[in-house]
Amino acid sequence: MPLQGTIYSIIDFEGFINSYFSNPLSPDEATFTPISNARAVLAANIPSSSFTPVLSINTTTDSDGSFILDEKMLPDAGTSELYIIFLREVQTFRDPAGIEIPIFEPFYRSAPFRKEQINRSAEIKIYTRFEQMPNVFGITQGQIDKRASCIADNDQRINSLTARISDHKIRIRGKGKQQKKEIKFRGNILIRPSTTPDLNSFINPKIRDFEVELNGERYPVLIEKFFTMCIEKEEMKTMVKNNIEDLVSKMYSRFKEKLIKHLAERTNIKETKIRNIIQNQASTTFEKFRFPVIGIISVTHPFPHLIEERIIVGDCWFGFPKNIYH
Structure with missing residues (x-):
């Protein structure tokens, strides 16, 4: 049957x-x-x-x-x-x-x-x-900035890393070094819901439009197929891809905590009980992510201009039970 x-x-x-x-x-x-x-x-x-x-x-x-x-x-x-x-x-x-x-x-x-x-x-x-x-429960640009700065501080191969929330993606820019040569890189992280059975994973990040600049020459590259130039493939993948995915993965626990607080505020159920339900009884799946504009910021570098300030908000479902067979 x-x-x-x-x-x-x-x-x-x-x-x-x-x-x-x-x-x-x-x-x-x-x-x-x-x-x-x-x-x-x-x-x-x-x-x-x-x-x-x-x-x-x-x-x-x-x-x-x-x-x-x-x-x-x-x-x-x-x-x-x-x-x-x-x-x-x-x-x-x-x-x-x-x-x-x-x-x-x-x-x-x-x-x-x-x-x-x-x-x-x-x-x-x-x-x-x-x-x-x-929107108040969204992931802010400040939280993304803090994580990007932490990555740059803890990986000696990365001199700088910025990650800005854009429409449906996170734009990344950075500088690194390989064999004493400066490397500039840029790309986009597309944010999609996870469909894996790893219930602690809510996001399936995809790096797209990735470019590396070396000795003044710009090379579009597939992040999965680094690299036959003078850069070691696995080292470059570790320096960029793994660090960027780490940036996004830190959003998992934040999203879950924000969901718990949101449910506790909307109901008469205590936050401790909500936490137990979400962590131990329910399967959490984010259906989509939104990137609403919450303000306009004036910046001076590299020239004076205005940029949109966005946040990342996840709309989710949770289901009972998460273990359909024991």
């Missing part, structure tokens, strides 16, 4: 929490409603930087939120670990041929489980809740 289940959207958070923790197998039905037309994905837990899991099968939930996934249809990935992810259509994109292409974003990820843990006689029930975070 394949995996069968139903996914729901929580419409009364406080009522659901009280009933769910009293009886997880049968929470109050008045506190949730089924989610139809969502994409349910069963994926193999293998390392990948792809937004869509490399080896997976999918189906669409019915009007009552039900779904069926048969892991026997999943290609052999050399691993017995699987996980489930749900995505929903958030908009459509019209390609040059005029064809509308749906855009899906994640809203639930389960923790990994092994094939032998699957209980085929029991129906999976997943309960999810969307929270749009107010």
Whole structure:
């Protein structure tokens, strides 16, 4: 028998929490409603930087939120670990041929489980809740500046590093050194939601439009394919890619802390209980990130001009349970 289940959207958070923790197998039905037309994905837990899991099968939930996934249809990935992810259509994109292409974003990820843990006689029930975070809970430019400065101070190969929040990305600029030669680099970090089963990871950063300037010559390079010039590939990758990803990874814990405070402020549930729920019971998935303008700043370098001050705000879903099989 394949995996069968139903996914729901929580419409009364406080009522659901009280009933769910009293009886997880049968929470109050008045506190949730089924989610139809969502994409349910069963994926193999293998390392990948792809937004869509490399080896997976999918189906669409019915009007009552039900779904069926048969892991026997999943290609052999050399691993017995699987996980489930749900995505929903958030908009459509019209390609040059005029064809509308749906855009899906994640809203639930389960923790990994092994094939032998699957209980085929029991129906999976997943309960999810969307929270749009107010701008006050966003990641600020000051926090990004502080982390970039810390990276430059702690890595002797980096002389300077700046990272500025822009529209849908973070622009990076910096100077480093390799074999006593000064290297300038620049690029963009695209911020996308994570679709991996690592539930402590909310962001899938992608470095794009990366350029290195050496001896006055500028070279566009693929960050993953550094480098046949006179620069050692792995050293350069460590100096830039790993440090930039470290900058972004520090946002994970900040986002979770801000989510906990936001929920505690919106409900009558104590922050300590919210923290326990978010950290131990629920799966947290950021559906999208927004980059709203919160002000205009006047700068003088390299010439007087005005720039937009932005923050990064994550709108998220959390789901119960995160461990669908124990």
